Amino acid sequence: IIISNRDDFHYWINKGNSSFLKNEFKAAKKSFKKALNIDPKRHIAWASLASTYAQLGKSDKSIEATEGFLKHFEDIDEGKEVLREFFKKIPQNNLFIESLERAFDPDYDFRGNWGAVGSYYASKENYEKALEAYKNALKTDSKNPTLLYAVCSLYFKLKDLNATLRASDKAMEVVPNFLSVLVIQGMVYVELNELDKALEIYNRIIKNNPLFEKAIALLQKIQKKKGDTKEEIEFERYQGLKLRKYQKSFLVELERRLDKPLPALEYIDYDDLFGVSGFVSKAGYITELGLDMKVIREIPESIGSLKYLKKLSITHCYNLVKLPDNITKLQYLKKFKFDYNPLSKIQPNHLSQEKTALMLLDTKICELKSLRKLNLKDSLIISELPKCLGDLPNLNEINITNCQKLKELPDNIKLNFRFTGSGHQKILKKIKRAESKIGELAKKKKVGIYQGQKLATEEIKFLEELEKQTLRTLNVLEKRDYRNNGFIVKNNHIVEMNLRDLEYIPESIENLHHIEGFKLYECSKIHALPESIGNLKTLKKFHLTSCFGLDKLPDSFGNLEMLEEFVMRACRGITSLPESFGNLKSLKKIHLSLINYFNLPESIGNLSSLKEMILEGSQIIGDVPMSMKNIDSLRKIELSISFSSETLPKGISSLKNLEELVIKGKTNLKSLGQIGNLESLKILDINVDNFILDLPENFGNLKKLKSLNLGSFMELSRLPDSFCELENLEEFTLRSIPKLTALPLLFGNLSNLIKFNIFYCQQIDKFPKSIDRLRSLEELRVENCNFKLIPLSLTRLNNLKLVSFLNNPLSFEDLFEKIKKGNYKEEEILDQVKVLVAGLQQDKISLKKEILILFESLIKKSMIATQLI
Incomplete structure (x- = not known):
């Protein structure tokens, strides 16, 4: 009941809302403040005031109002509605508003915005307020590392050292080696003059990550506290950066050879097409190095001192004769780009005595035990890869794009590595054709290369036939990607394949002897699948989507003895499954969707492993086969279809082991028939436009039923008395049943009921007296019904946590x-x-x-x- 008078909360909320929408923000502010004077605990008013202050550019006031909103927040639905109305117009430069925009996520807990409030106050150096906000944020997200670190940091800024140690211990319980927190802990021990403990923490940090920059600040604090005149870490400046002395020595030596300094960079693009010169440093160490120098003849041996170098790019070094011997000391190196093109490529007589060595990639690379990616793109001179590359434990990718002289790969490399690069198909085809040079092991295993990937040659044959249609190679996928034509490889065999927009599937598909997943998308030009598809003895998942040209599945489909999942969507030309479908003894799931008219074969009753059947957006021709009653393994049926039967088909009502039954959409149902025979049923959801007059008396036989949802029963006027015998029912929803006038008198016998919802049942205006026996009830929603009084007996339900009588004519x-x-x-x-x-x-x-x-x-x-x- 909302009365428009000046002493009413809603009067001022509505007035403020009206002003806000007219961009009259000062007037809106006054209205919302008056609403809060009437009721200071209403989070709606706080949210409205926060958004208004933000529009007025008063960020501090906005934050204060946001705190009020968060403190009094209770109803997520209503809060979200208010935020949709107000916060969508807020300037984006307010940190807390950016966070509050997540209100559009229905699963989002607004109280998490305390973190945004904390960030704001911390930026204003109001550390007390920031700490209070972060502690509130931890109440809803107690294991968030960012929040835990913020609390530690703020306690330290506030000089509360004991609280800092307690907070850091708590953070370390969540993240055992939380290095940023360890630094704060070390700083506390420095303040307490316990320098041995502080140094112990420093050593622990360095052991975990020697490049952790905050550790340097900790060590300098320790040294300063000790009064050391000589630093344990000697730094010198180079290009404006502090570097460890021996790291700078390498750069100085390199500078003498180049006659110019090497620039300091923020980042080196390892895949840059033109090469990069420069270095990146972290914690005084050089971690990335790019050498793109036509003049350099030798790289200084002091490169071995760059012990934490992770990325190295050597490009366009035409005068480079060899790699330095000390490159083997780079045991942290993970990425190495090397386009090896010395002048001997351009001037054949130059350094002719070293020509043989130049043709073979330097074996020193084989000492880089942490190497993961080797990029040899555009290395025109290399004709052979050293066999020892195959022994690198972490190497998993080699780029041989445009390596024109490379004609063969050692067996242990070809069989164990993945090759990348967008322009190397020509090289790889040369390698494929030169079968005599591939090696005896490759011959025995009948392995070739496709897109840099080792594959069985008969599988490559199938891929090449597909190429004739697509006019391009298929992608090697690292994960499932339905958008692209491609395949996933495991142990040199195709195990999954996604294809789209094809004209036909070659008969050679039977060569995929290890395929487990096969998916066709939008192949409207395909009019038939090959009979050879039945020879895929390892196939477990088969999906067809939007293949409009198909009018049937091949009879051989029933030979897929390992098939576990069959999904067919929007293949409107297919009107039936083959009789052989019943031979799929391993099939566990069927999902048929958006098929106009469809006939289920009688043989479907032979699917002895079937657990789940989903039929949606289709119309069944005839009845559901009676043979379905024989599927003892069936646990779930979901029907969003039209079928001609006016009674729940016996093929369904006879399933003794069925646990979940969902029926949605439009049907001709007038009776649920022998639904009481489903003695194992736990979930029943019937939400359809139907003409059912009564639920059968055998409804009470569903003793194991836990969740019941009945909706859109337009003619149902009563529930059977046996309904009250559902002793295990925990959740019950009635929705849009306009002729239902009352609940059974013994409704209170549902002693295990936890959630009870009644929506849009306008004839129901009261509960039976027995409702006070629902001792387990926790949630009660009675919305858009005809209740005029809230039953007094609800006060005796001690477990009741949520009550809603929204949109009832309460008086x-x-x-x-x-x-x-x-x-x-x-x-x-x-x-x-x-x-x-x-x-x-x-x-x-x-x-x-x-x-x-x-x-x-x-x-x-x-x-x-x-x-x-």
């Missing part, structure tokens, strides 16, 4: 008349007041202010006040 006039005349029992009034107060707290019921005054006067005159307190 308390009879109660008020009793109060005025003194014709009441105190216990009765006390119960009703409790219900009203509970409803008011949840913001589900609005009351006239004069009603509250009436209650206040009543409480003053009776013992009710004492009991309420």
